[in-house]
Amino acid sequence: MDELLIEGAAVLPAAGAEPLEGAAVLVRDGRVAELGPADELRRSHPEAGRAGGADCLVMPGLVNAHQHAEGVSTAQLGFPDEPFEPWMVLMHSLPTVDPYLTTFYKSMLMLTSGVTTHVHSHFPAKGGYEGSEAYLDELEHSLQAHREAGLRTAFAPYWRDRGRFTYDDDDRFAAALPGDLAGEVRRLTGAPISNAIYIEAITELARRLDGDPLIGVQLSIAAPQWASDDLLDAIGAAASDLGLRIHMHALESRRQRDWGDAAHGGRELHHLAERGVLGEGTTIAHGVYLRDADIDLLAELRAMVAHNCSSNLRLACGIAPVRRLVARGVTVGLGSDDMAVDDDEDMLAEVRMAHVAQRIWDGPEPPLGAGDVLRLAWEGGARIAGLEGSVGRLEPGYLADAVVLDLAAVRGVFASPRLAYEDLVVARAGRGHVREVVVGGRVLVRDGAPVHVDMDALAAEVAEAARAVEAGRDPARQAFLERLRPWALRHPPAL
Ligand SMILES: [Zn+2]
Numbered sequence: 001m002d003e004l005l006i007e008g009a010a011v012l013p014a015a016g017a018e019p020l021e022g023a024a025v026l027v028r029d030g031r032v033a034e035l036g037p038a039d040e041l042r043r044s045h046p047e048a049g050r051a052g053g054a055d056c057l058v059m060p061g062l063v064n065a066h067q068h069a070e071g072v073s074t075a076q077l078g079f080p081d082e083p084f085e086p087w088m089v090l091m092h093s094l095p096t097v098d099p100y101l102t103t104f105y106k107s108m109l110m111l112t113s114g115v116t117t118h119v120h121s122h123f124p125a126k127g128g129y130e131g132s133e134a135y136l137d138e139l140e141h142s143l144q145a146h147r148e149a150g151l152r153t154a155f156a157p158y159w160r161d162r163g164r165f166t167y168d169d170d171d172r173f174a175a176a177l178p179g180d181l182a183g184e185v186r187r188l189t190g191a192p193i194s195n196a197i198y199i200e201a202i203t204e205l206a207r208r209l210d211g212d213p214l215i216g217v218q219l220s221i222a223a224p225q226w227a228s229d230d231l232l233d234a235i236g237a238a239a240s241d242l243g244l245r246i247h248m249h250a251l252e253s254r255r256q257r258d259w260g261d262a263a264h265g266g267r268e269l270h271h272l273a274e275r276g277v278l279g280e281g282t283t284i285a286h287g288v289y290l291r292d293a294d295i296d297l298l299a300e301l302r303a304m305v306a307h308n309c310s311s312n313l314r315l316a317c318g319i320a321p322v323r324r325l326v327a328r329g330v331t332v333g334l335g336s337d338d339m340a341v342d343d344d345e346d347m348l349a350e351v352r353m354a355h356v357a358q359r360i361w362d363g364p365e366p367p368l369g370a371g372d373v374l375r376l377a378w379e380g381g382a383r384i385a386g387l388e389g390s391v392g393r394l395e396p397g398y399l400a401d402a403v404v405l406d407l408a409a410v411r412g413v414f415a416s417p418r419l420a421y422e423d424l425v426v427a428r429a430g431r432g433h434v435r436e437v438v439v440g441g442r443v444l445v446r447d448g449a450p451v452h453v454d455m456d457a458l459a460a461e462v463a464e465a466a467r468a469v470e471a472g473r474d475p476a477r478q479a480f481l482e483r484l485r486p487w488a489l490r491h492p493p494a495l
Helices: 039-046 086-092 097-111 132-149 168-173 179-189 195-208 229-240 252-266 268-274 292-301 309-314 322-329 347-360 370-384 407-410 421-428 457-472 475-490
Strands: 003-011 020-028 031-037 049-052 058-059 062-067 115-122 150-157 215-216 217-220 246-250 282-286 306-307 331-334 402-406 434-439 442-446
Touching: 003 039, 003 402, 003 407, 003 434, 020 039, 020 058, 031 039, 049 347, 049 402, 049 434, 058 407, 058 421, 062 097, 062 282, 062 306, 062 331, 062 347, 062 370, 086 475, 097 115, 097 132, 097 457, 115 132, 115 246, 115 370, 115 434, 132 150, 132 195, 132 215, 150 195, 150 217, 168 179, 179 475, 195 215, 195 229, 217 229, 246 268, 252 268, 268 292, 292 322, 306 370, 309 347, 322 331, 322 347, 322 370, 331 347, 331 370, 347 370, 347 421, 370 421, 402 407, 407 421
Parallel strands: 003 049, 003 058, 062 115, 115 150, 150 215, 217 246, 246 282, 282 306, 306 331
Antiparallel strands: 003 020, 020 031, 058 402, 402 434, 434 442
């Protein structure tokens, strides 16, 4: 019998639950078997492996409900933050760092900040695939990294088939451009995109991953403005045939709201529901510009929202109505979107950002307490990842995914014993306080470092790969996009 005892000065079993002082979590065969006084469990299970200690705080592992597995950030690759649409045009020249290495490194950055489960919103690196095999090969590079990293992964590769440079059809945009720019836009958008390749690949992936203990697959469109009705229909049908969840960006920026108003009379989420892609298994990332009618629809359908607070601030999108979503019973999770506030994938800092930003969101709903925000990072994210009832709590029967914090380090020179653990964590905890991380009873991080990966060697490989893509950059492509950008930004977001 494989047992592990995770001890703490306190164990925080779930958001809003009473902390257990001087307690331990007994793990058996990857799941929580029992919680109880540490000294008693130590005596009754002398052979169990050990984690934590009398100076630690033990709590559920965090869930990153939306991220893109870019271990080298856009800022590091030479693209500083800007408002969303100007930034997005230049993303067409973002170089692709080796997908295996960048995914692996990103997973390690997440893991060492206490993340045990994540949703990987994968974007196609190459595009223009001849068949589903080439696309599947690309996806397998990321999956290989996820297998070696050892985190729980909801793998959601997205697809898009319209609006490459704007929210309008590519042909109409090209027609509005001067000759040489129009020619280049037509060249880049000319090849028809086969949605069948995507559906074939995801169907095959679902078959390969069936029964995988750590990795599941979800269907995904990039966003409503980037998907034709053909693509929506194909994804709606596949979701129903294969029983898969759906993940997508939506209503991230004001201009996307304008597109929804112009294209669907403000009912783009209803349109998604009618096409079978918005329902109980669907998550939309961002939702900054959700209106009350949209929130009512999400609540009615039991659809979910992945909130990316720092990303929304860094790309000048705004503050999402999380308090209103929570008040109406919509499941919300927290994501980093590869845009964490310090550009370092510190999920504990992201929890803090969400807490702080919601205080200034303008609405009548009650503020979110520390426990409310932790619930989003635990159980909210778990449901988005498809792991509701298995992840997000340290209770008997749940998967043994835990993060162990150095409590003295979190407290600093002094912290009043009157301060609740949840308040302490949300106010002060960060990557530097993570001592151990456990996934399914496996201790993957000890003393803040992964035990199964040589981080220095991996970082050196990532650095080398990033230098190589920087050296191979095509300055002409960036110059073209810089010239195209004002045209794209002036182009009306209408149909
Ligand atoms: Zn995203």
